[in-house]
Amino acid sequence: MNTKHEINVAGLDFGWDVEEGKFLYEGEDAVLFWISSAMKVFFDTIEEVSGEDATQVVLETTGFRQGLIVGEYFHNLKNVSVEEACDLITNTYATAGWGLAKIKNFNWENKTFQLQLKDDWEYKINVSQEKDKGGNFLPAHYAGIFTGLFGENIAYKVKQYQIEGHDNTIVEYFPSDSTITENIHEFARQKEADQIKKLEELVEQKTNELQELVKTLSSPMIPVIEGIVVVPLLGKYDEKRSKELIDKVLEGVPKQRARYLLLDLTGLAQDITIHTAATIEKLGMAASLTGTKTVLVGISAELSMIMAKKNIQFSRFECFQSLEHGVYHALAESGKRIV
Incomplete structure (x- = not known):
């Protein structure tokens, strides 16, 4: 046999x-390979694993590099002109089942031309995939062929795809400094930028959530007894926190029908600043407009020394060492006492 x-x-x-x-x-x-079955599965699998965008870059790069090998082969053929090589290339690809390729409007001096592709295997795969736009493997492949043939980088631009309802795919080719490798790097940078953007959005979202949590937990208003509320001051107060504190107190005091606002300075410790002192002054003045009297509590000996050193004075407020003393004072002024 x-x-x-x-x-x-x-x-x-x-x-x-x-x-x-x-x-x-x-x-x-x-x-x-069978085009509409085996090759389709090959392309579908790459896209499923890598994603559509990455697949396009992979196929475009692969097509170009494979074409470069072919172009260099024809470039090294002896006694074969570029015109003859073009005929050999299209004939070779037709016999290999790559579809009908025709080179049009070739400008030998400028190295520009147009390629018409009809019923090529990539088009057939895209039809099997039920896509509405063609791929870039073959356009990039022929760019690689002519890059190898001319010894100069050739780029391309697809004018129309056969799968869009045209009689054929039309691709224009021209010399360019832009390379396929740069496209890979650009894709990598874009993917990196996309990831950074997603991370930034996530950080912003989490930051907003944290800020809302801090806003809720920072300086909460605590009802002690009817007519008396306590607001513990914690940490440092910048312009934003000061505004939030004043807004919160002015909103909460009327709701609580508070006659006495006890500001607990215990949590300030060594963090009390001139700005914080000014905030307390503003808070007391604002509360007085609603008929609420402000009392300062939690002023330890240590805090008193720090305030004296920084020349911070709260002469307009009643001041007490502990919260308990402040509550008793507010009750006494209200004509009440704890039994």
């Missing part, structure tokens, strides 16, 4: 060695 077969089609040699399991195309190992 003869296991070796050869045939020549349009000047190109095809061979089979069944015993060795080889298919030869122009003397080189080749492989055959």
Whole structure:
């Protein structure tokens, strides 16, 4: 039984060695796949694993680099002009089942031309995938071919895709400093930028949530007994926190029908500043407008020394060392006492 077969089609040699399991195309190992089934699964799997955007970059880059190998091969053929090489290339690809390719409007001096592709395998795969836009493997592949053939980087721009309802795919080619490798780097930078943006959005969201939590927990208003509320002051107060504190107190005091506002300075410790002192002054004045008297509590000996050193004076307020003393004072002024 003869296991070796050869045939020549349009000047190109095809061979089979069944015993060795080889298919030869122009003397080189080749492989055959069904387009709309096996090749479709191959493309679908890449896209499923990598995502659509990454897949396009991978296929475009692969197509270009494969084409570069072909272009350099034809470039090194002796006694073959560029015009003849173009005919050989399109003929070779037609016999290999890559579809019908025609080169139009070739400007040899400027190295610009137009390529028309009809019923190529990428188009057939895209049809099987039910896509409405063509891929970039073949356009990039021919860019690689002519880059290798000319020894100069050739870029491309797809004018129309056959899958969009046109008779064929039309691609324009021209010299360019932009390379496929730069496209990879640009894609990587874009993906990195997208990730950074997502992280920034997440950080902003979490920051807002934290700020709301801090706003809720910071300086809460605590009802002690009817007519008396306590607001503990914690940490440092910048302009934003000061405004939030004053707004919160002015909103809460009327709701609580408070006649006495006890500001507990215990949590300030060494963090009391001139700005914080000014905030307390403003808070007391604002509360007085609603008929509420402000009393300062939690002024320890240590805090008194710090206030004296910084020349902070609260002469307009009643001041007590502990919260308990402040509550008793407010009750006494109200004509009440704890039994």
